[in-house]
Amino acid sequence: MTDTAVSIAEAVRTGRISASTSVHACLERIAAGNPKLNAFVAVHTERALAEAEAVDARVKAGEALPLAGVPVAVKDTIWVKGCRVTQGSALFADFVAPAHAIAVERLRAAGAVVVGMANSSEFACKGVTTNRLFGPTKHPMDPRLTPGGSSGGPAVAVAAGLVPLALGTDAGGSSRRPPAHVGVVGFKPSFGAIPYGPGFAEPFTGLAVMAPIARSVADAALLFEALAGPDPRDPDSAAVLPAGADVTTPTVAYSPRFGLDTPVDDDVAAAVDRAVERLAAAGWRVVRRDPVWPAGADETALMPLQHAGLAAIHGATFRADPTRFDPDVGAQIERGLTLDGAAVAGALRLSGEVARALAAFLLDVDLLIGPTTPCVAWSFDRLGPETIGGVPVPPRAHAAFTPLFNHARVPAISIPCGTGRDGLPVGLQIAAARGHDRRLLAAAAAAERILAGGSPS
Structure with a gap:
């Protein structure tokens, strides 16, 4: 089991451990545990170790890094520059992200190390985490069960102790239901609290958010604070309020x-x-x-937004060759194409x-x-x-x-x-x-x- 993100960052900042040690131990856990779970669909071993060395140099230079040396899993729908990001879709099996999502930029600026991409359903549009590129992610307590979806890979990576933190997305519960099913914390911020994109075309207009997943609220809050705040590249992004009044007896x-x-x-x-x-x-x-x-x-009454969004983005490709899609997602696209x-x-x-x-x-x-x-x-x-x-x-x-x-x-x-x-x-x-x-x-x-x-x- 991993240490908390809070404790790892504090230990790296104070020199009790190095970021390289933290990330190396994480990669060993992933190598041992992931084959049974299929939480990660790509592990960035060499890149992660190089980033960890860079974090160590930044700490020695006196930078204050709130996520110093903390390994993070990123959902395989979020752009990480120079890495394969597939959305669990055959259409994007060879896609390499040309830029970081703003949230990933902020992760790295805060000293976190992205160790790999975690499994998602195709286009994050199913309530179970499986796709035809990588197969199903298994529940850490019972491999016969699903963790739910679509952020099942990130949730399982945290629940199984492979990483202390993960970054998912949530447009209908994708980063709350899987954490609930595997016994961890999933936080959906206010819309716009964490800037969204740049990234793939998004079927969930005005709904999707970047979502921290952790084993404690303190760790989720640590990640949120590193990512939150407006950015001019996302016109929907906005500031959130201070904590305000005492909340011990709400x-x-x-x-x-x-x-x-x-x-x-x-x-x-x-x-x-x-x-x-x-x-x-x-x-x-x-x-x-x-x-x-x-x-x-x-x-049910609101699902036309998802179906129409999928049809707008992928309808022409689906008409040309429906076999390139997960049949369950294809059925959603078909419904979207019939909507007026x-x-x-x-x-x-x-x-x-x-x-x-x-x-x-x-x-x-x-x-x-x-x-x-x-x-x-x-x-x-x-x-x-x-x-x-x-x-x-x-x-x-x-x-x-x-x-x-x-x-x-x-x-x-x-x-x-x-x-x-x-x-x-x-x-x-x-x-x-x-x-x-x-x-x-x-x-x-x-x-x-x-x-x-x-x-x-």
């Missing part, structure tokens, strides 16, 4: 289904209930209150209404909490569990509780809160108003301490 709305008519497995509901009871016992002011969404607001402008405009309008509804709800409470997912992990060869809550469900039912927070553009985090059947992890999702990322991280850290048996401060 006013919290607990919504067991986030106001949605969707089933939840009993083991997940029980784990989340127990966690909320512990928070209340520690002084959190918890009220049972559901957000009131616009009529018809759920993931009114359907897409309707979904865009609904997305805006969702944002306004949650903004109004969060005027009265500090936080909204509930389950990250309605179920624990399932077999990796299925898009989703066949039943949840004892009733048959469609393949995307496992993803019900995360997408609305993307459409609301607010920060949301998943932290481990217990276990369900077979000891599999369950995640607690906590959301705050847009721009209150630091306040959310402080509250999540307090919750983490309480759920671990400590004090909230």
Whole structure:
């Protein structure tokens, strides 16, 4: 198991260890553990060791590096200059990124070392992490199970101790659901808090964010602080607020289904209930209150945005040769090609209404909490569990509780809160108003301490 990112960076900055030692140990863990997990699809051994040597030289020269010598996995959808980045797609099997994403620039400027690319579903558009280039990523507790998706590779790399930090993306829960399924922390910042791009054409207009994944809230916050802040190259990027008022006893709305008519497995509901009871016992002011969404607001009603986006980017190629695509992604492109402008405009309008509804709800409470997912992990060869809550469900039912927070553009985090059947992890999702990322991280850290048996401060 790796040390924390906070401890590695402090040890490198003070000279107790070198960045080269940190990265070499990480590469050894990846070599030993990755063949069973398929979390990494590329490991940059020589490049990473050279970057580590450069970090050591920067530390000796007196640079203050908040991520000094911390190895980081980057999702195989995010550009890392000079490296193969595929999006899990045969269309990009030989693509070499011509530039760093801004977030990667900031990682390296802060002293982190990118050790490799972590697996993703094709175009980050499936709720399981598998693709025809690299195959499935396996759950670290049971190789028969999926970690979910699309940031399953980054989440598993962290959960298995291969790296202390990973950078994923999240446009509908991709970096909250996999962390929930494998027992780590996944943080979706406010839209624009971390600059996005340059990179691939993005089907998720106005939704996708760069998302830290870590084994603790402190490590996720460390990564967030290194990446956050506006950049003129991303006109959607914006500053976030200071942490502000004390968050050890926040006013919290607990919504067991986030106001949605969707089933939840009993083991997940029980784990989340127990966690909320512990928070209340520690002084959190918890009220049972559901957000009131616009009529018809759920993931199904909003999915035309993803399908139309995929069709706009890849429709012509799909028409010419559909065999070049993952069949599940191809089906989404087909649906996108059938949509008319009114359907897409309707979904865009609904997305805006969702944002306004949650903004109004969060005027009265500090936080909204509930389950990250309605179920624990399932077999990796299925898009989703066949039943949840004892009733048959469609393949995307496992993803019900995360997408609305993307459409609301607010920060949301998943932290481990217990276990369900077979000891599999369950995640607690906590959301705050847009721009209150630091306040959310402080509250999540307090919750983490309480759920671990400590004090909230």
